Amino acid sequence: KQEVTQIPAALSVPEGENLVLNCSFTDSAIYNLQWFRQDPGKGLTSLLLIQSSQREQTSGRLNASLDKSSGRSTLYIAASQPGDSATYLCAVPTGANNLFFGTGTRLTVIP
Amino acid sequence: EAGVAQSPRYKIIEKRQSVAFWCNPISGHATLYWYQQILGQGPKLLIQFQNNGVVDDSQLPKDRFSAERLKGVDSTLKIQPAKLEDSAVYLCASSSGDTKLEAFFGQGTRLTVV
Numbered sequence: 001k002q003e004v005t006q007i008p009a010a011l012s013v014p015e016g017e018n019l020v021l022n023c024s025f026t027d028s029a030i031y032n033l034q035w036f037r038q039d040p041g042k043g044l045t046s047l048l049l050i051q052s053s054q055r056e057q058t059s060g061r062l063n064a065s066l067d068k069s070s071g072r073s074t075l076y077i078a079a080s081q082p083g084d085s086a087t088y089l090c091a092v093p094t095g096a097n098n099l100f101f102g103t104g105t106r107l108t109v110i111p
Numbered sequence: 112e113a114g115v116a117q118s119p120r121y122k123i124i125e126k127r128q129s130v131a132f133w134c135n136p137i138s139g140h141a142t143l144y145w146y147q148q149i150l151g152q153g154p155k156l157l158i159q160f161q162n163n164g165v166v167d168d169s170q171l172p173k174d175r176f177s178a179e180r181l182k183g184v185d186s187t188l189k190i191q192p193a194k195l196e197d198s199a200v201y202l203c204a205s206s207s208g209d210t211k212l213e214a215f216f217g218q219g220t221r222l223t224v225v
Contacts, residue, residue, distance in 0.1 A: 034213065036216070041200075041221065043115075043216040043219045046216075049213050089153055089154075091153075091214075093212050097159075097166070097208075099214055101154050101155070103152055103153045
């Protein structure tokens with residue numbers, strides 16, 4: 001049974017810092033891994049999707065990496081801004097092609 | 112391209128009442144999901160549709176929850192009767208079902224049961 005763990009559960013950093021969010025999963029037989037952002041009281045916004053054949057994906061200040069063999073993914077945020085404050089969730093597809101989510105990392109960027 | 116639409120955004124009901132949520136997926140997306148997100152937790156799948164057929168409803172509390180997707184487009188999720196522990200955000204998502212398996216989410220409906 002797939003388990004997805006995100007560490008840390010919460011993170012607070014000063015503006016301008018680079019930071020790394022971690023996601024680990026137990027079943028490495030995944031098609032892809034998707035990172036989402038969730039603002040308080042809002043739905044999920046897709047940030048990056050990494051296919052199983054890829055090692056990383058980049059979008060602006062965000063870079064996500066995937067190491068299937070070790071069951072890990074990282075989301076790197078460069079030059080953090082207060083607007084980056086949100087909860088970040090990673091998710092992997094199950095055998096039935098729905099998403100299994102971690103519990104998220106709540107990020108606060110302090111001005 | 113319009114995103115996934117959900118309504119209502121917020122709902123407050125008393126326990127034992129019934130409630131219904133509506134979702135309109137991205138046009139052309141064959142796969143539709145309903146997720147429940149309890150405060151402080153990640154979303155948990157309730158039900159997955161492929162067109163108008165159910166693919167996975169193994170985690171749907173069928174004694175009180177029901178969902179349908181008539182004509183393979185819009186979907187409704189109903190709770191009857193509601194319990195206090197049903198207080199959560201209900202998220203609808205859709206996917207084109209291609210090999211990329213990328214899911215897009217609506218804004219969610221925040222349900223409070225008092």
